[in-house]
Amino acid sequence: MPVCFITQPIHPKAVAFLKEKGVQIRFASAPTMEATIAEVGNAEAVITRDLGFSGAALDAAPKLRIIACHGSGTNRIAVNEAAQRGILVTRAINANSRSVAEMTIALMLAGARKICAADTAVRAGNWDFRYENPGMEVHGKTLGLVGFGAIARHVAQIAREGLGMKVMAWSPSVPHDVFVEHQVKNVSDLPDLLHAADVVSLHRPADASGKPTLTREMLDMLKDGSVVVNTSRGSAIDTRALQDSLRRGRLGAALLDVLPQEPPESDDPLLKDRNVVLTPHIGATTEEALTRMAMTCAHQVMACLTGQSPQYVVQPSIPIKS
Structure with missing residues (x-):
């Protein structure tokens, strides 16, 4: 019976599906890389969320055949090292796009109307x-999207x-006709977008160099x-520079669903910035x-374990020597 090791909780429907297909499920005792390395053992498949899967975890999993990422971002998975070992890495592409988009809009409106500060004020009498504290009406304002994926x-x-x-x-890799199809102005230079936008929302994958966008x-x-709204990657913004801009009154608000370190340290200055x-x-x-994400992972795990080709395999960023 093949073993699928799951680093963090996923939807029960996917767990039930895998069990029905004859796969033994084993969960990590804690959502940490240390626990994963200690416990992955003889697993042939791994499903991981934002924890990722390190090179040391690969060393600890000699029978591993597939790492299924419960999301679209694989920056915390050792993709190149996995490819060198013949291990597939897949992702749940577009499974969460609508939900993240709605969260982006929710954060934008919360910032424009100062919802969180208003709630705190009422509770404090x-x-x-x-x-x-007047807010900002977004109708007629300019939204600048940094990245133009799903x-x-x-x-x-x-x-x-x-x-x-x-x-x-602004998204250099997206063809112009995609912007036309979605009735969105295609800006060729990021500075032009930043100068024009009332709201800036980030939607680009992490830069391999670690440099913020x-x-x-x-x-x-x-x-x-x-x-500024960020629902993409915590590394996309220089957070200290962001704080300086807020402190100087240059920016109205920052709404962040992602941070460079998650969870943040208890003394992170961002936690005290109103x-x-x-x-x-x-x-x-x-x-x-x-x-959707969990079931996508489960189907890709089953495809691999039964000798088929999973749908959303991530290609390594460097050529793999034969």
């Missing part, structure tokens, strides 16, 4: 908050059709009072998305 396209549709926003996007220089290009709204990486945490 400060009803005068409504006189002292999530950003959903965001564009909701913002344009539902909220009456002007939408532009929104560096201090880029943040300084933003409009006074603009709003102009920052933080959520614990829940963009894809809806019943619908969790079901």
